[in-house]
Amino acid sequence: MATSAEARSGTGLPALFEARDLTRRFGAIDALTGISLRVGEGAIGLIGPNGAGKTTLIRILLGLLAPTSGSAAVFGLDPGRDGLAIRERVGYMPEQDCLIPHMTGVGFVAYMGQVSGLPEDAAFQRAHEVLQFVGLKEERYRKLSEFSVGMRQRVKLAQALVHDPPLLLLDEPTSGLDPGGRSGMLALLRLLAERPGRSLVLSTHLLGDVERVCDQVVMLSNGTLLTSGSLAALLGSAGAELTVKVRGDVDAFVRAATARGLEPRRGTTTAELRLPRPAMGEEAIFAAALESGTQIRYLGPSVSTMEELFLSLVDRPKAGATA
Amino acid sequence: MSLHPPRYSLAPPTLRPHASRVQVVFWATVRERLGAMNIVLLAFIFTVVLLQIIIPFYFATLVPGLANGPELSFFYLPFASQVWFFFVVLLTASVGAGVIANDLATRSITMYLARPITHLDYLVAKAAAVAVWITIAVVAPTLLGTTIVLALGYVPLPLALQAAGAFLGVGILTIVAFTGLAVLVSSAAPKSAYAAAAIFGLLAGAEIVAFVAWTISGEPAVLYLSVEQDVLATAQAAFHVPGGVLDPTGAAAILIALGAVTFYLAWRRLATIDAVAE
Numbered sequence: 199m200a201t202s203a204e205a206r207s208g209t210g211l212p213a214l215f216e217a218r219d220l221t222r223r224f225g226a227i228d229a230l231t232g233i234s235l236r237v238g239e240g241a242i243g244l245i246g247p248n249g250a251g252k253t254t255l256i257r258i259l260l261g262l263l264a265p266t267s268g269s270a271a272v273f274g275l276d277p278g279r280d281g282l283a284i285r286e287r288v289g290y291m292p293e294q295d296c297l298i299p300h301m302t303g304v305g306f307v308a309y310m311g312q313v314s315g316l317p318e319d320a321a322f323q324r325a326h327e328v329l330q331f332v333g334l335k336e337e338r339y340r341k342l343s344e345f346s347v348g349m350r351q352r353v354k355l356a357q358a359l360v361h362d363p364p365l366l367l368l369d370e371p372t373s374g375l376d377p378g379g380r381s382g383m384l385a386l387l388r389l390l391a392e393r394p395g396r397s398l399v400l401s402t403h404l405l406g407d408v409e410r411v412c413d414q415v416v417m418l419s420n421g422t423l424l425t426s427g428s429l430a431a432l433l434g435s436a437g438a439e440l441t442v443k444v445r446g447d448v449d450a451f452v453r454a455a456t457a458r459g460l461e462p463r464r465g466t467t468t469a470e471l472r473l474p475r476p477a478m479g480e481e482a483i484f485a486a487a488l489e490s491g492t493q494i495r496y497l498g499p500s501v502s503t504m505e506e507l508f509l510s511l512v513d514r515p516k517a518g519a520t521a
Numbered sequence: 522m523s524l525h526p527p528r529y530s531l532a533p534p535t536l537r538p539h540a541s542r543v544q545v546v547f548w549a550t551v552r553e554r555l556g557a558m559n560i561v562l563l564a565f566i567f568t569v570v571l572l573q574i575i576i577p578f579y580f581a582t583l584v585p586g587l588a589n590g591p592e593l594s595f596f597y598l599p600f601a602s603q604v605w606f607f608f609v610v611l612l613t614a615s616v617g618a619g620v621i622a623n624d625l626a627t628r629s630i631t632m633y634l635a636r637p638i639t640h641l642d643y644l645v646a647k648a649a650a651v652a653v654w655i656t657i658a659v660v661a662p663t664l665l666g667t668t669i670v671l672a673l674g675y676v677p678l679p680l681a682l683q684a685a686g687a688f689l690g691v692g693i694l695t696i697v698a699f700t701g702l703a704v705l706v707s708s709a710a711p712k713s714a715y716a717a718a719a720i721f722g723l724l725a726g727a728e729i730v731a732f733v734a735w736t737i738s739g740e741p742a743v744l745y746l747s748v749e750q751d752v753l754a755t756a757q758a759a760f761h762v763p764g765g766v767l768d769p770t771g772a773a774a775i776l777i778a779l780g781a782v783t784f785y786l787a788w789r790r791l792a793t794i795d796a797v798a799e
Contacts, residue, residue, distance in 0.1 A: 260635055282637045286536055290635040296628035300553070313636045314534030322712040357632065361536070 213271070214239050214365065214397050215259055222254050229254040231291045232268070232423045241391035243408030243429070245400040246418035247506065251428045252401045255418070256367055260285060272365070276403040286315060289358030293370040293401075295350060299343035303334055303353055306342055309388035311360035321360065328356040332386060355386065366390065366398040372407055380407075402446075417508060424511040433507060439500040440469045441485060446492030454486035472500055534628065536637075544761070545641045546633065550650035562612045566605060567662045573599040574666030578675035591676045595758040596684040599663065600691075606749055607640050609658050614720040616654040617703025619713030620647045620776045621791075626712060640720035641792045644704065648784060652700040659695050663688035680727065692771065694773055697780030699724070702748075705783040708790045723786050724748055741766040 216236040222229045222512050229365065230251045257263035259272050260275065261281020270277055272284045297304055304325045312320035324406045329338045332352040337345070342353060344458060351371060358366055371387065372380040388411050391398050400411055408415060408429075413431060417424035425432060442462070444451045455462045460482060462473040487494050500506070577595045599605045621644075625629040633643050664685055671681040703720055710716035731747035734740075744750040746769055751772035756762070758769030 219743075262634060282539065282639070285635065285637040288635075292628075292631045292635065294628055294631070296631040298629045299627060309549060310632060310636065312537075313542050313633065313638060315538075315542055315637060317534055317537060320534045374785070418544070 210456040213237065213274070214242070215270065215272040215277070215399075217255075217258075217270045218268055219419050220258065220270055221256075221266050222258065222263065223266045228421050229267070230258075233418075233421075233423050234268075235416060235423055235426045237414060237416060237426065239395075240358060240399045240410040240414050241387075242397065242399045243412035243415040244399050244418070245403065245405060245408050245415060246424075247403055250403075250418040251421040252418055253369065254421075256290075256369060258290065260290060279316045286361075287363050289361065289363040289366045291354045291358040291366065291371055293373055297342040297345075297350060299341065301342055303329055303342060303345070303349075303356075304338040306353065307356045307360050309475075310357040316361050324360050325356070327509045328359045329353075331359070333382065350377070351375060351379070351383060352386075355383070364396055366396070367401070368398060369401045369419070370389060370391060370403075371400065372402070375392045384410045384425075388437070405503070405508060409503070414513060417511060419512055424508070433479070433503075439472055440475050440480075440483075441465060441496065441498055441500045442473065442494060443467075443469050443496035444471060444487065444492050445469065445495050447490060448492070451486055451492045454490040455483065458482050458486055458487065469495070512520035539637070539642070542636070542638050543646045546638070546643065546646035547649050548711045550620060550647055551653050554620070554650065554654055556615075559612060559615050562608055562615060563658060566612065566658045566666070569602075569604050569608065570599045570630045570662035571666045571669065573602055573605070574663065575673075575675075576669055578670045582675055591680060592761075593680060593683055594760050594762045596663075596687065597756060597762045599666075600753055600756040600760075601762075603749070606752070609655070609695070610721060610724045610797065612658050613651075613655055613699045613703050613724065614717040617700070617707055617720055618710070618717035619707065620651055621704060621787075622709040622710045622713040622716045625708070625794070629671055634665070634794075640794075641788055644708075644784070644788050644791055647696070647707075648700050648704045648787075651703050652696050655696045655699050656692070660689060660692040663692065684760075687756075691752065691756045691759050694755055694776040697753075698748055698776040701783030701787070703779035705787040705790070708787045748776070750781070760781075 213236045217233045220230055220233040233251075233255070244255065246252050254263065258265055258270050261277035261284055264278055273287060275284050278285055298309075301309065304322070307329060308318075308321040308325035311324055312318060316324065321488050326338065329335060332355050332473055334349060334352050334356065336351060342350070345353065351374065355368070355371060358368070360491055368387070372383050375383060384407060387398065387400065390396065391411055391413075398411075399407060402408060413429055414427065416426040448471070452462050452471065455471075459478075460473050462471040464470070465472045475481075482495060483497065500510075533738045574596060577598055578591055581591055581595065621630075624633070630643070635638065667676075667681050667685050667688065670676050671678065676684070702723060706719045706723070707713070707716045710719060728747040728749040731744050731750060734743040734746070744754075750767060752768035754765050754772035755767040755776070
């Protein structure tokens with residue numbers, strides 16, 4: 199499985215984090231069930247609906263929660279034994295509002311840097327720099343209790359960045375932001391993702407955010423791994439199935455296509471068909487249409503977006519799983 | 522919005538060792554508790570304690586032969602008046618209530634525990650900060666008062682040193698018990714206001730309950746339930762004041778055990794907190 203995931207990501211890089219048959223139960227509830235994956239450096243989207251197990255996975259990776267069974271590793275370190283060493287190298291941006299309200303922006307970010315081990319002068323210098331980066335240069339001396347939702351999100355990003363960690367764990371960073379704020383935050387994340395030697399994990403249920411920022415994805419649903427790997431590769435492999443919309447005698451087209459070795463099946467409407475991408479090329483589809491006297495009104499990959507990919511995998515959880 | 526990644530102008534620093542991170546949290550918490558109310562309470566405490574230490578020796582000087590000159594038991598007066606104790610309880614509630622409860626209420630505890638410190642580090646830093654404040658209220662004024670009466674020539678040096686040792690010993694027991702109780706209540710309360718009420722109730726209320734129970738039952742052992750009575754019992758022994766109804770060794774053991782058990786329970790409580798909540 200690990201090899202499969204790595205091969206699908208196509209990175210071949212040392213694992214940023216990995217899990218082997220990772221399971222975590224809370225009483226009768228299985229938060230994670232037998233997760234096995236291996237993720238290399240880069241921008242990774244950790245996606246899934248609420249309750250998918252994203253936060254549980256983050257807690258385990260940070261060394262704040264022990265798995266019920268299985269194992270995990272971050273930078274090759276065991277989170278259970280080397281949690282402090284891992285947290286030195288990770289910047290975590292939580293989803294919920296958890297700032298210290300009476301502190302100023304720069305005071306808070308510098309304080310968090312110092313708790314991560316930065317000397318005081320370096321912590322303050324970096325606090326100023328990261329607050330400028332996230333667009334809070336003018337507001338850095340205001341108390342956090344006076345900050346808007348968007349500003350709070352940016353401060354949370356700044357405190358995760360202040361000690362310049364090689365890995366950022368960002369939990370729903372665009373939560374609560376208006377469209378403008380969301381776009382700005384995603385632009386920041388994209389810049390961060392492009393830094394060499396730096397990785398980020400974007401945990402979200404907003405698939406569009408992942409498409410804009412990430413080059414790898416880990417998809418979870420109900421505590422199980424749907425798939426993981428390179429975003430381009432996943433969308434590419436998902437695009438192996440084509441959707442054809444036909445005008446005219448659909449049955450005649452189906453017969454003609456079947457005679458040419460294609461395997462069309464009915465889609466969501468009577469005029470819509472789905473079929474594997476023909477090995478001999480898409481000309482076979484047009485030839486079948488010509489032969490049956492029908493018109494091709496649409497021809498394209500059945501899955502072209504993360505959302506479609508995710509929904510297709512949720513519908514077929516076992517087929518899409520890399521385990 | 523600026524759209525440039527941070528350009529760190531300092532070379533990547535070597536991260537400071539683990540202990541220094543705990544110190545950062547400790548000092549930040551000490552400063553955070555520096556509120557106007559706590560300053561006022563400390564002013565009351567210093568005033569009360571200094572007056573209660575200096576005045577008996579002053580009158581002993583004015584009236585030669587009074588109580589056969591200065592004695593160690595003169596230093597017991599701050600304990601006997603109970604005013605000092607009341608203000609120390611108030612200060613403990615004021616300082617200790619929010620020390621963890623505020624972090625839980627704002628969920629900023631997430632920010633601490635997702636960093637390279639453990640639950641125990643966090644608790645030690647917070648407890649040490651509370652202990653500093655209680656030390657300022659319990660040990661500092663007594664040592665200052667002792668120094669003043671020594672400087673004024675009211676007491677000889679050996680007696681002053683003996684008193685300072687007694688104040689320090691009783692003070693440490695008080696700090697241990699009060700700090701443990703404060704951090705436990707603060708870690709268990711959903712709001713700092715509730716924690717303050719609970720700390721005050723457990724420290725001051727227990728005295729009333731124990732005293733009433735003793736009056737009704739006539740059994741002095743129930744006084745062990747009161748932290749104040751335990752402190753008084755150890756202070757009576759330390760300052761050679763006769764007439765105590767409790768065994769000072771037992772009372773001291775209770776204070777130490779109270780501090781240790783409450784600290785342990787606070788640690789267990791913190792370990793159950795989800796730093797990264799769903």
